Amino acid sequence: MVRFALNDDLQRRRPTVFFRALIALPCLIWVGIWGIGAALVAVINWVATLIRGKSPATLHEFLAKYVRYTTHVYAYLYLAADPFPGFSDDRAYPVDVEIEPPARQNRWTVAFRLVLAVPALLIVGVLGGSGSLLDALNESSESPRFFGALVVVGVFGWFYAMARGRMPRGLRDLAAYALSYGARAWAYLLLLTDRYPSSDPLTAIGPLPTRSDPVRLEVADDLRRSRLTVFFRLALAFPHLVWLALWGLLALLVAIVNWFATLAMGTSPGWAHRFLSRYLRYQQHVSAFLYLVGNPFPGFVGASGTYPIEIHIAERRRQNRWTVLFRAILALPALILTALFGQLLAVVAFLGWFAGLFTARMPLGLRNAGAYAIRYSTQANAYFLLLTDSYPYSGPCHEGPPGLPVPAPDPRPVPASLDV
Amino acid sequence: MSRRLRPATIALPVGAALWAWAAYALWNATHLPSLDLPQLDAHRYFSDSFLERSADYELFLGFLGLIGSIALVTVLVLYAWHGPRLVRESAAGRVGTGMLLAMLGFAVVWLAELPFDLLGLWWQRRHDVSHEGYLRHLLFGFLGLGGTFVFLCLGIGIMMGLAGVMRRWWWLAAVPAFVALGLLSAFLSPYLIPGTEPLHKPALEQEARTLERIEGTGESRLRVQEVHEFTDAPNAETVGLGPTTTIVLWDTLLDGDFSPAEVRFVVAHEIGHVAHDDVLKRVGWLALFLLPALGLTAYLTRRRGGLAQPEAIPVAILVLAVTQLLAAPLLNTAFRREEAAADWAALEATREPTAAKASFRRLATKSLSDPDPPFWIDGLYGNHPTTMERIAMAEAWEAPAR
Numbered sequence: 107m108v109r110f111a112l113n114d115d116l117q118r119r120r121p122t123v124f125f126r127a128l129i130a131l132p133c134l135i136w137v138g139i140w141g142i143g144a145a146l147v148a149v150i151n152w153v154a155t156l157i158r159g160k161s162p163a164t165l166h167e168f169l170a171k172y173v174r175y176t177t178h179v180y181a182y183l184y185l186a187a188d189p190f191p192g193f194s195d196d197r198a199y200p201v202d203v204e205i206e207p208p209a210r211q212n213r214w215t216v217a218f219r220l221v222l223a224v225p226a227l228l229i230v231g232v233l234g235g236s237g238s239l240l241d242a243l244n245e246s247s248e249s250p251r252f253f254g255a256l257v258v259v260g261v262f263g264w265f266y267a268m269a270r271g272r273m274p275r276g277l278r279d280l281a282a283y284a285l286s287y288g289a290r291a292w293a294y295l296l297l298l299t300d301r302y303p304s305s306d307p308l309t310a311i312g313p314l315p316t317r318s319d320p321v322r323l324e325v326a327d328d329l330r331r332s333r334l335t336v337f338f339r340l341a342l343a344f345p346h347l348v349w350l351a352l353w354g355l356l357a358l359l360v361a362i363v364n365w366f367a368t369l370a371m372g373t374s375p376g377w378a379h380r381f382l383s384r385y386l387r388y389q390q391h392v393s394a395f396l397y398l399v400g401n402p403f404p405g406f407v408g409a410s411g412t413y414p415i416e417i418h419i420a421e422r423r424r425q426n427r428w429t430v431l432f433r434a435i436l437a438l439p440a441l442i443l444t445a446l447f448g449q450l451l452a453v454v455a456f457l458g459w460f461a462g463l464f465t466a467r468m469p470l471g472l473r474n475a476g477a478y479a480i481r482y483s484t485q486a487n488a489y490f491l492l493l494t495d496s497y498p499y500s501g502p503c504h505e506g507p508p509g510l511p512v513p514a515p516d517p518r519p520v521p522a523s524l525d526v
Numbered sequence: 527m528s529r530r531l532r533p534a535t536i537a538l539p540v541g542a543a544l545w546a547w548a549a550y551a552l553w554n555a556t557h558l559p560s561l562d563l564p565q566l567d568a569h570r571y572f573s574d575s576f577l578e579r580s581a582d583y584e585l586f587l588g589f590l591g592l593i594g595s596i597a598l599v600t601v602l603v604l605y606a607w608h609g610p611r612l613v614r615e616s617a618a619g620r621v622g623t624g625m626l627l628a629m630l631g632f633a634v635v636w637l638a639e640l641p642f643d644l645l646g647l648w649w650q651r652r653h654d655v656s657h658e659g660y661l662r663h664l665l666f667g668f669l670g671l672g673g674t675f676v677f678l679c680l681g682i683g684i685m686m687g688l689a690g691v692m693r694r695w696w697w698l699a700a701v702p703a704f705v706a707l708g709l710l711s712a713f714l715s716p717y718l719i720p721g722t723e724p725l726h727k728p729a730l731e732q733e734a735r736t737l738e739r740i741e742g743t744g745e746s747r748l749r750v751q752e753v754h755e756f757t758d759a760p761n762a763e764t765v766g767l768g769p770t771t772t773i774v775l776w777d778t779l780l781d782g783d784f785s786p787a788e789v790r791f792v793v794a795h796e797i798g799h800v801a802h803d804d805v806l807k808r809v810g811w812l813a814l815f816l817l818p819a820l821g822l823t824a825y826l827t828r829r830r831g832g833l834a835q836p837e838a839i840p841v842a843i844l845v846l847a848v849t850q851l852l853a854a855p856l857l858n859t860a861f862r863r864e865e866a867a868a869d870w871a872a873l874e875a876t877r878e879p880t881a882a883k884a885s886f887r888r889l890a891t892k893s894l895s896d897p898d899p900p901f902w903i904d905g906l907y908g909n910h911p912t913t914m915e916r917i918a919m920a921e922a923w924e925a926p927a928r
Contacts, residue, residue: 332615335626338633344672345625345679391617403626405618413617 107206107301108293110286112311114200116278118188118267126264129190130183136193137179144172148296155216155297161208169296170205171195177203177289180234184260185273186281201282203289211300219297225457226291226303229475232449233284255284258446259500262439275315279501282311305454306471307478307502318506320420320494323390323481325505327414329468331401336462339455342403343396349406350392357385361491368430368492379422382491384408390417390484397451398458398468399476415477417484425495433492440486440498447479454479478502545817552810553860556802558867563918568897571887571917577897583653584896587646588903594642595851601638602844605631609840610830621686623836625679631843632678636671643667650757655894658756680707682839685820689833696833697820704816708809715765716772722749725775730789734773737794740875741801747772748793754778759893762792764799771800784888787881791872792889798871804864811857819849854906861909869911869919879924886916 122129151165171194178191181201191199215222235254259281263273287310290303308314335342364378374382388408394400394415404413429436454476458468485498568577612630616623647663650656684703688696716722725731725748734748746764753761753776760779766772773796779789799805823833823845830838873882890897890913897913904912911919 332612334612334630334633335615338630338671341633341668341672341675342626342629344675345629348676400617402615402617403622405622407619409619 108290108299109204109206110282110289110311111202111204112200112282113198113202114187114273114278114282116273116275118185118271118273120268120271122188122190123185123264123267126183126185126260130179133179133182133191133193137176140172140175144169144296151297152216152219155211156213159213159216160210161297163208166208166298170293170298173205173289173292173296173298174203176292177201177285180256180288181281181285184256184281185263185267186259186278186285201285203286203293205293205298208298209300211297215300216297219295222302223291223295226287226294226305228453228457229305229450230288230291232446232453234288255280255446255450258443259284262443274500276498276500279311279314279503283307283502286310304471305469305475308474308504310502314501314503316504316506317499319485319499320496321481321485321488321498322418322505323477323484324416324418325414325474325477326416327400327468327473329470329473331398331458331462331466331468333463333466335401335403336398336459339396339398339459343392346392346395346404346406350389353385353388357382357491360385364492365430365433368425369427372427372430373424374422374492376422379493382493383419383488386419386484386487386491386493387417389487390415390480393451393480393483394476397455397476397480398462399451399454399473399480401468415480417481419488419493422493423495425492429495430492433490436497437486437490440489440500443498443500444483444486447482451476451479451483481505545814548810549814552807552814553863555807556804556860556863556867558863558870561919561922563915563922566914566918566921568914571883571914572890572897576891579653580890580894580896581899583649583655583894584899584903586649588900588907590642590646590649591907594639597638597642598635599844599848599851601635602631602840602847605634606840606844610837613836616836620690620834620836621683624686624839625682627836627839628678628682628843629675631840632674633671635847636667640664640667653894655759656757685833685842686836686839689824693832693834694824694828697817697824700820701813701816704820705809705813708812709767712765712805712809713767713770716747716749716770716774719749719751719765719774721752722774723752724748725750727780730780730786730793733786733790734793734797737790737797737875738800741794741797741871743797743800744771746797746800749774750777750780751775752777754781760784760792760889761893762796764796764805767805771805773797773800778892783892784885785881787876787878788885788888791876791878791881791885794872794875795868797875798868799864801871802864802867804868807864808861811860815850815853815857819846819853822849858905858907858909862911865910866915866919869916870923873920873923879920882920882923883917886913886920889913 147165147168151161151169154165155161175191175195178187178195178199178201181187181199182189182191187200189200231254233255235257259277263277263281266277267273287303287305290299290301293299294301294303304310360378360381364374364382367378368374385408387410388404388406391400391404391408391413394413395402395404400413400415402414410416410418454472458472458476461467461469461472482498482500485494485496488494489496489498572580609627609631612627613623616626618626644660644663647656647658647660651658681704684707685696685700688699688703692699731748735745738745747766747770749772751774758778759776760783761776762779763774764771765774773793775789775793779792784792823842826845827833827838827841830841832838833842869882873879876882889895895913896903897917899908899912910916
């Protein structure tokens with residue numbers, strides 16, 4: 107069993123933030139060297155576990171320390187935590203994992219662990235990223251060209267922390283989610299546990315804030331999936347995608363008019379707010395259907411209250427004209443994160459397709475990860491389209507009833523420990 | 527005591543008479559000289575081994591098509607029975623749910639026909655007629671289903687929308703709507719064919735212009751479609767309407783196996799289609815088919831609450847599929863007549879019966895097409911005259927010229 111603990115106060119010291127990548131460099135080199143040893147030990151551990159049905163305690167401890175230390179280093183590098191992690195896992199760290207002593211495991215799952223871990227590693231690829239920043243910028247590179255959540259959080263968090271001396275909770279929690287999932291996936295792969303990692307963002311990092319943003323997602327899905335519609339999901343979504351594209355052309359025109367009108371009046375015209383809200387709701391219905399986050403075939407008009415994965419958009423209200431004027435620039439980080447969440451949705455759909463086809467159900471973790479991605483994307487689009495002036499919240503959270511005030515960022519430590 | 531005649535009792539025979547008159551008029555719109563075609567011996571034109579091989583090839587595909595059709599009807603009957611249960615998989619309204627049921631019906635048919643489809647591909651690959659890979663075939667078939675669904679949703683949207691307003695008489699309004707869509711589709715079709723490029727053969731283009739003057743048509747666009755990756759079979763087609771009229775030549779026709787005179791004849795044949803307005807006639811046949819087919823659909827879906835209800839969609843698909851299967855031999859008869867007329871026009875324009883016969887032989891040999899197929903295969907699937915009939919026509923044209 108792997109426990110994830112988050113005990114970070116969100117405060118960041120600017121000098122260490124500024125030089126974070128350089129300061130983390132020795133730790134990263136140490137992780138690399140340790141990683142070579144861990145790879146060798148992992149192979150020996152695999153053979154031993156296959157024979158004995160249980161990992162030898164020494165090997166288990168060595169690999170557990172490696173996973174724990176790696177989590178510390180990446181938490182430090184990507185600003186999910188502030189203290190320097192040092193070169194061992196001895197000390198407690200604000201972002202920490204605890205791995206229980208070895209337990210007996212099913213030999214079949216041990217034998218095929220590498221294959222079984224592939225879906226989890228796909229999610230790790232999206233959350234943690236594969237390919238470095240340089241690879242991504244180098245067009246001739248053969249490496250996959252996508253950043254994971256951690257890299258993006260690191261970059262955005264760096265600017266924010268430099269300006270404010272603290273990390274926004276949403277970004278920190280997103281990084282914690284990625285680290286938590288990564289630690290569990292690696293623990294599974296390295297035979298430290300036989301518990302398959304859950305991708306559920308609602309249980310990954312401990313207690314979550316209950317928010318009631320102007321754009322919030324309500325999930326009333328029962329996880330049941332129709333095998334027939336799952337098999338043909340992409341083809342069934344085609345007419346919706348065509349309709350969405352046509353509707354999108356009109357929405358673009360309305361968005362431009364809305365921008366001028368909001369700039370002039372300080373608030374969106376009612377008709378534009380309603381039109382764009384409906385468009386966004388429809389887009390969300392189609393995304394939920396296409397990516398298997400929802401089961402039923404959605405309607406073509408974006409009617410509210412018709413879909414089990416439903417976005418609620420608050421009534422229009424007065425907005426700061428300066429933020430309206432520069433909305434496209436302000437929304438840019440959120441739109442970049444939306445692209446990242448799009449990758450997560452694609453992986454959710456890919457894995458969910460197999461799960462749905464074989465079990466006629468969507469795994470809870472995958473469904474919640476998909477819903478999380480859809481919620482953020484819709485919030486970002488709503489912000490961009492001037493339906494709200496609340497910046498999208500990038501961390502996992504519980505959705506509160508409408509009218510509940512949006513919690514202010516909590517600067518206090520958030521102790522959390524959760525069994526998974 | 528005399529009973530009052532209901533309007534429908536009068537309208538039905540009057541409508542049937544009008545329909546028959548329209549069909550007769552459309553049939554006669556294609557002028558074909560009454561020829562006494564000679565009975566030719568295929569062995570005079572093709573080797574024994576080819577005749578044996580092509581007969582085997584077509585017979586297998588014919589049986590495969592027949593079994594596929596039986597499977598199609600069986601699956602659709604089952605779907606008409608069980609399909610309405612799938613209503614629960616929809617969060618959409620009446621029309622959206624109908625669209626879902628229609629798409630799932632087609633999806634199920636695609637699945638049911640997949641084994642026959644793959645078997646057919648295997649047979650074509652075995653005979654070197656197709657080079658398409660199985661995975662590509664599957665993938666493109668699956669993705670192509672998405673494109674089909676878009677048009678299907680449009681059609682279902684029209685039918686259910688009209689049924690919601692006009693109730694039992696929706697089909698009378700649906701026929702003109704679908705004819706209009708058919709015209710639009712015919713108009714746009716040249717832009718929907720993938721992998722085409724302009725014809726870069728000035729000599730052939732010049733010859734085409736000459737033939738167009740002879741056959742009395744305006745200038746059509748000439749384009750080449752790249753298909754050699756998937757097949758060796760040659761072909762050409764006329765698509766588009768009015769200003770979009772386009773003659774599409776497969777690149778397998780221009781790979782050097784066909785002589786310039788043979789290619790010229792094929793182009794003249796296509797120009798014949800343009801001269802006879804055959805694309806428009808096809809839309810006319812579509813209208814004639816749709817009228818009884820949709821009327822029957824409206825009648826047979828009443829027990830499910832009429833086509834306005836999504837539960838009626840599986841039955842509607844079954845009725846339309848069966849009527850289409852039944853109408854296919856009749857429509858093929860009309861299409862064969864149009865093709866024969868285009869052949870005759872090409873003979874008149876080129877005055878090269880030898881080239882015509884050579885092109886027919888080459889078309890058959892490269893496509894492994896049975897020159898003289900069994901009656902049932904020709905009746906069910908043949909939308910062109912058989913190769914021997916086409917050669918016989920060239921002989922007949924030649925005879926008075928001698």
